[in-house]
Amino acid sequence: MILSTEPQTGGGVAAWAVDLMERLGAPGAGLAVALENLFPPLPSEVILPLAGFTASRGDMSLAAALFWTTAGSVVGALALYLVGAAVGRQRIRAIAARLPLVRLRDIDRTEAWFARHGTKAVFLGRMVPIFRSLISVPAGVERMPLPTFLALTTAGSLVWNAVFILAGYQLGESWWRVEAYAGVLQKIVIGAVAVGLVWFVATRLVRLGR
Template sequence: MLVTLLTDLVAAAPSDATQLTGLAGWVVDVVDALGPAGVGVLVALETVFPPIPSEVVLPVAGFLAGQGHMGLATTIVAATLGSVVGAIVLYAVGAKLGRPRLRRAVDAMPLVDRGDLERAESWFDRHGGMAVLTGRVIPVVRSLVSLPAGLERMSIPLFVALTALGSAVYNSVLVGAGYLLGDRWTDVGEYSDVVNWVVIGAMVAVLAWFVVGRLRRNRRAAAA
């Protein structure tokens, strides 16, 4: 699916960012106009409107960072802030509308159907707050999982923390891939399954680090 999407929306990527066309060219124009803030704006839009593919926006941002348009770390931070802002918007929509009105609103949206929302709700029902973290690697769910979080009035600080963590890992992998691949950034789409497994592995490593650190602190506190 990602390969087809990239083929339809993006021309063969030249080595010069100014020669990019289609969606990729639009990303370049926005970043040229706004700098790293443009990355944040684009990712926030991608989060709120899932049909905009992060598999294009993030690798192109990494490609631009590799060409010296902005720093790699700055790009990842801007993308993560955009993810969090977009997620908060969707959380607020879910909390404000409630389930019946939300489903009617989704039915009226182009390119998003009720099945997408129900999939996100099912993921949240099965995994609770962790769905906000792990859902970042699942297409469509990565955005829409914020809606059931809002419906259930999940703790906002926890929601923001898990969103930021999951988004930072996901964005780092895709931006980093675009940075390393350079003018071959479209290869990210061809290896989307591998990219997703890398993201999952990185999330597991981060969670393991967090849990081990918490256990060590608890043991030290108990021994004191």
């Protein structure tokens, strides 16, 4: 099969995803998504709509696209969870103690917040660009029960994947347009993170000055 990879998309990423799907079918889409979880610069906003377009052509079923991409999401998230579990709380605290402007009570507050809201964070975090991969690490650090983590990750990933796959399925040859709209959300998230970091550094420097 030959799929359309419009220049407006990620270019090499789209071509790479196409190659995986041509070689492996739906499991290739799952492998691409698993790697996207481990390497966030690989955009799921390209891979998932492309999988939906592929399904619209009949080269894979819609159910297979949803199943394999969600399985790939869970595998990638599990790998990051295990990284967090291997690092552990004590090493995180030791690293934080050496960082400028960071205090151990900041870590304590973060842990307390995660204890209260961790389940919501893992579920909803799977639907937020950038955080959808990173949220698995603190879940591992805090040793969230693995069955809970897997259930929440599966549910959140299925929602995220379904939105983009169905969009690509409906748009057909114009599947690449999805990335433009998703890019707006990603810019908002990046902007919010940047503002938060600036606020944190500024307030901490003011306190130190006093």
